[in-house]
Every structure is written in structure tokens, then in C-alpha cells.
Amino acid sequence: MALQIYISGKYYDKENAKISVYDHGLLYGDGVFEGMRSYSGKVFRLEEHLDRLWDSAKAIWLQIPISKQEMGTVVNKTLEINGIRDGYIRLIVTRGAGSLGLDPNRTSDPQVICITDHIALYPPEFYEKGLEIITASTIRNHSAALSPRIKSLNYLNNIMAKIEGLQAGCVEALMLNAKGEVAECTGDNIFLVKKGKLMTPSLDSGILDGITRGAVLDIAREAGIEVAEMALTKHDVYIADEVFLTGSAAEIIPVVKVDSRPIGDGTVGPITLKLTKRFHQITRE
Numbered sequence: 001m002a003l004q005i006y007i008s009g010k011y012y013d014k015e016n017a018k019i020s021v022y023d024h025g026l027l028y029g030d031g032v033f034e035g036m037r038s039y040s041g042k043v044f045r046l047e048e049h050l051d052r053l054w055d056s057a058k059a060i061w062l063q064i065p066i067s068k069q070e071m072g073t074v075v076n077k078t079l080e081i082n083g084i085r086d087g088y089i090r091l092i093v094t095r096g097a098g099s100l101g102l103d104p105n106r107t108s109d110p111q112v113i114c115i116t117d118h119i120a121l122y123p124p125e126f127y128e129k130g131l132e133i134i135t136a137s138t139i140r141n142h143s144a145a146l147s148p149r150i151k152s153l154n155y156l157n158n159i160m161a162k163i164e165g166l167q168a169g170c171v172e173a174l175m176l177n178a179k180g181e182v183a184e185c186t187g188d189n190i191f192l193v194k195k196g197k198l199m200t201p202s203l204d205s206g207i208l209d210g211i212t213r214g215a216v217l218d219i220a221r222e223a224g225i226e227v228a229e230m231a232l233t234k235h236d237v238y239i240a241d242e243v244f245l246t247g248s249a250a251e252i253i254p255v256v257k258v259d260s261r262p263i264g265d266g267t268v269g270p271i272t273l274k275l276t277k278r279f280h281q282i283t284r285e
């Protein structure tokens with residue numbers, strides 16, 4: 001059976017799952033989304049993802065046409081229909097079809113789309129040996145222009161930095177904020193370890209409030225690891241003992257080289273391994 005995609009109340013075969021070319025989600029990137037994972041049939045931190053989706057929608061004056069509870073049911077039912085227990089979920093809410101102008105008041109019917117599929121963002125050896133990344137010259141969106149906490153359909157800011165990374169032979173790239181502080185990577189949050197202390201940019205560094213970031217902070221605190229959410233510079237990254245990235249799709253992935261500089265001794269560090277082990281336990285148990 002073809003993969004079934006949910007669009008606003010109905011299921012369609014993957015090749016027939018289509019929305020209007022007048023949808024402002026396509027015309028302007030006007031909409032919001034979530035990326036989640038399910039493990040053994042259970043969506044990891046589903047409520048947190050739905051809360052963030054609603055917060056993103058509120059920030060852009062988008063009224064989601066169904067309730068949070070109904071959305072949760074849509075996600076679980078779409079997984080079930082497709083027989084996916086361990087997979088990735090992409091939930092999208094577009095502004096809906098409208099006229100060829102920016103005015104969101106001239107649109108109707110926001111579309112709710114739920115795609116469930118399998119994902120392998122990076123090959124296994126990247127998880128074993130760690131990634132090499134570069135710092136992109138493209139800075140993360142200024143919070144006063146468009147808050148990076150909004151998970152909107154407009155990802156051009158991140159895509160420009162991703163292209164820089166790919167052109168340098170790296171699958172991820174570090175983005176700084178307008179102050180030159182470390183923000184996040186193009187699709188992942190960043191963590192550093194220095195002398196046993198775990199550090200990650202605070203929300204006011206202009207980042208997405210990552211759900212995996214939150215889970216890693218919880219795990220670290222439970223394990224008695226000292227944790228700080230703070231402003232960090234590229235210098236802090238270069239002199240870190242360990243660096244890793246977090247995201248729903250990537251999970252936890254080590255970084256062993258940044259801007260050609262080896263991080264620590266250039267291998268995956270013990271705190272990264274410890275946190276990853278625990279993350280696998282809580283998601284896969």
C-alpha cells in the first residue's frame with residue numbers, strides 16, 4: 001500500500017497528496033511545522049511539539065483549525081495507518097490558499113498536513129566518528145526581525161547556511177547571531193562540554209527552543225552534570241573538550257572538528273557518549 005498522507009481530514013496516497021499552488025505556505029513560506037520522532041509506536045514528547053506548534057502559529061497570527069487533542073489523534077492515527085512504529089513525523093499547517101498578495105486575510109482554509117515516514121538523516125559512521133562542521137557566514141535571523149523560536153515554513157535563512165556547509169564538504173554548519181555569539185546549527189541545537197560542564201546557548205541567543213535540547217538538559221541534570229544555558233562564542237567552541245548537536249531528526253550527533261580545528265582530542269568524548277546512551281534508553285525503552 002502506498003504511504004498515506006493526511007491533508008485536512010482526508011488520507012491520500014503519497015503521489016496524490018497535493019495542495020493548491022495558491023497556498024501561501026508555498027507562495028510565501030507562510031505557515032508553521034514540527035518534526036518529531038516515534039519510538040516503538042510512541043511519539044517522543046508529543047505534547048511539547050504540539051505546544052511549540054501552537055506557539056509558532058500564535059506568533060504569526062495563524063489559527064490552527066483543529067484542537068491540540070485532535071492534532072495528537074491525527075499524528076497517532078497517521079502512524080498507525082502507515083504501520084510506522086519507529087519513524088519521523090512532519091506536521092505542517094499552512095496559511096491556506098489565497099490571492100497573489102501577502103495579505104493573510106485574503107486566504108482561507110489553513111491546511112493541516114501530516115506525513116509519517118522513515119528517516120536516516122546521517123549515515124551511522126557520522127554518529128560513531130563525529131561530524132566536521134564549519135561556521136557559516138550567514139547569520140541566524142535577528143530575533144527582532146523574525147524570532148528563531150518560530151518554527152516557520154520559511155527556512156531560507158538556515159538553507160543559505162546549509163549550502164555554505166555543503167560547499168565546504170560539511171553536512172551541518174554553525175550559525176552565529178547578529179552579536180557574533182553562537183546560536184545553533186542549520187537544523188540542530190549545539191552543546192559544548194568544557195571541564196565536565198555542559199553548556200548550550202540560551203534562548204536569547206536567538207535559537208529554536210529544541211525539544212531534544214530540552215531532553216538533553218533534563219538528562220544531564222538528572223545525571224548530576226553541571227549545566228549552563230549561556231552566551232557562547234566561537235572561541236568557546238574551539239576550546240571545548242566535546243561538541244555535539246541535537247535535533248529530533250539527528251537525535252544526538254557528535255562533532256569532532258569545527259572550522260578545521262579538532263575538538264578536544266578529535267574523537268567522540270565521554271560525556272557525549274554518556275548522554276547519548278541515556279537518550280537512547282529513554283526513547284527506546
Ligand SMILES: Cc1ncc(COP(=O)(O)O)c(C=O)c1O
Nearest residue numbers: 187188189208210211212247248
Ligand atoms: C533551526 C533548528 N534548530 C534546532 C532544531 C532542533 O529542534 P528539535 O530538537 O525540537 O527537533 C531544529 C529542528 O528542526 C531546527 O530546525
